[in-house]
Amino acid sequence: MKKGLFVTFEGMEGSGKTTAIQAVAAFLTEQGHRVCITREPGGTPIGQEIRNWLLNPDSVLQDVRSELLLFAADRLEHIAGVIRPALSRGEVVLCDRFTDSTLAYQVGGRGLDSDLVAYGIGLAGLVPDLTFLMDVSPEEGLRRAGKRGALDRFEKEDMTFHHRVRDAYLAIAKRESRVHVVDTERLGPVDCVERVLGVVDSFLSAS
Ligand SMILES: Nc1ncnc2c1ncn2[C@@H]1O[C@H](COP(=O)(O)OP(=O)(O)O)[C@@H](O)[C@H]1O
Ligand SMILES: [Mg+2]
Secondary structure: OOOOEEEEEEOOOOOOHHHHHHHHHHHHHHOOOOEEEEEOOOOOHHHHHHHHHHHOOOOOOOOOHHHHHHHHHHHHHHHHHHHHHHHHOOOEEEEEOOHHHHHHHHHHHOOOOHHHHHHHHHOOOOOOOEEEEEEOOHHHHHHHHHOOOOOOOOOOOOHHHHHHHHHHHHHHHHHOOOEEEEEOOOOOHHHHHHHHHHHHHHHHHHO
């Protein structure tokens, strides 16, 4: 069997990514898997600096392409420093956001040229084995995220931005068989985790 399993969780803030990752990690650890929980941006020391800057509502960029390249630099360091080493140790890597976020936010949200973004994503050279799109309406996602406190630089965008991000995510799920949509508006946290574990289980028994 190939080493490790790379699983990503996608969706807007408040969609339930962190909640699902924590519960899935606890269950898989119980089953005897070694699990690595990580996130983008911010999975490495330099990545944490990039994250603070990118999410700070006061940060200003003159050229929106810089955002793409900052996310790409965060990702390259993250893959080399955290994800690949964990996979080569045979761990199940549960990653909070990855390349689909770049497509959804930079192309869908910001309207950047899709070839340019595809280049940025291609730099990663790593495709998840499985992806869970934690889907929620922007209204409900922002309501949940707003309960946590001040909104970050992306959360503060207008509703049309968040609707474009959601539509872009759903379009990815339609064309990529690795992506499984979890309706976190209809399903509570326990049912969401059950759905994720069901897919992970069938993937592991088929590989
Ligand atoms: N499936 C769900 N149904 C309802 N509420 C949820 C669900 N999953 C998470 N939540 C709640 O929504 C809020 C945001 O969840 P969180 O996991 O932090 O989202 P994210 O990491 O995607 O921003 C939390 O208060 C959490 O308890
Ligand atoms: Mg989270």
